[in-house]
Amino acid sequence: MIISIYTYAQIPSDFRIEKDTLLSKIEKYETLVYNASAYILSRPLDEKSAKFISESKIVKSWLEGKNGYGIPLGGRFYHSLSNTHHQQYLYSVAIANYMLDQKLNFNRVLNCSITENQIYREQEDVKEVRLKAAELFLEYAKKSKNKVKLRNVTKKFLKSYKKGEFEIAFFKYYGGEKLLSKTEHLK
Numbered sequence: 001m002i003i004s005i006y007t008y009a010q011i012p013s014d015f016r017i018e019k020d021t022l023l024s025k026i027e028k029y030e031t032l033v034y035n036a037s038a039y040i041l042s043r044p045l046d047e048k049s050a051k052f053i054s055e056s057k058i059v060k061s062w063l064e065g066k067n068g069y070g071i072p073l074g075g076r077f078y079h080s081l082s083n084t085h086h087q088q089y090l091y092s093v094a095i096a097n098y099m100l101d102q103k104l105n106f107n108r109v110l111n112c113s114i115t116e117n118q119i120y121r122e123q124e125d126v127k128e129v130r131l132k133a134a135e136l137f138l139e140y141a142k143k144s145k146n147k148v149k150l151r152n153v154t155k156k157f158l159k160s161y162k163k164g165e166f167e168i169a170f171f172k173y174y175g176g177e178k179l180l181s182k183t184e185h186l187k
Contacts, residue, residue, distance in 0.1 A: 030100050033062040037097035041136060044146045045086055059096050069099060070112035072126045077134050077170060080153045087137070087148065094136035098129055131170055135161065 036055040046052045063071055073092055081087035102108040110125040120126055138161040141148040150158060160169035 027104075029062075031104060033058055033096060034100035034104055037093045037100070040093050041090070041097060041140050045090075059093050063092055063096055068111070070114060070126075071095060072112045072120070072129050075121060075130055077130065077157070080151060080157070081137075082149070082151055082154075085149050087141075087150070087154070090140060090148075091133060091137045094133040094140070095129055098132045098136060127171075131167060134170060135166060138166065 036058040039055045040052070040059065071092070072095065073088075078088060078091055081091055083089075099110050099112070102110055110129055112123070112126050112129055114120055115123055134157070138158050140146055141150060141154075141158060142162065157166065157169060160166045
C-alpha cells in the first residue's frame with residue numbers, strides 16, 4: 001500500500017514535466033514557423049533556392065497541420081489575388097506570420113475557430129487576421145524588388161494601402177464593417 005501511494009504521488013510531477021516538455025516543443029516549432037514566414041516575406045521569391053524551399057515546407061506543414069488554429073483563408077481579398085503569381089501563397093504565409101507574431105510577441109492567441117451562432121467571416125479574430133495579413137502582403141507587394149504582378153483590383157488595394165485608407169477599402173470590399181476599437185493598438 002505504501003508503494004501505491006508513492007507511485008500515485010509521482011504521477012502529477014511526471015505529467016507536469018511531460019506537459020512542460022510538450023509546450024516547449026510547440027513553442028519552438030511555432031517560433032521556427034514564425035521565423036520561416038518572416039524569411040519568406042522579407043525577400044523576393046526564389047523557388048530554386050534550397051533555403052526558400054525549406055522555409056516554405058516549414059510554413060506549409062503548419063498551415064496544413066493540426067495546429068490548434070483555424071486558418072482564415074478565403075474571403076474576397078484572397079480571391080482577388082492571383083494564384084499563378086504565388087500571391088495567394090504569400091497571403092497564407094502572411095496569415096501564419098501574423099497569427100504567430102501575435103502569440104509569440106504579444107501573448108495574444110487568435111484561434112480563428114468556428115464559433116457557434118456567428119458567421120465565420122464576421123468574427124473579430126477572423127477579420128483582424130485577414131486584414132493584418134493583407135497589410136503584410138501589400139507591404140511585401142509594394143517593394144519593387146519583389147516584382148509582384150498584381151491584378152487591377154489588388155492594385156486598387158495597394159493604392160489605398162499607400163494612402164493609409166486600406167482598412168476602409170478592405171472592409172468595404174469585404175462586405176463588412178471595420179474592426180472594433182479594441183484592435184486599434186495593432187496599427
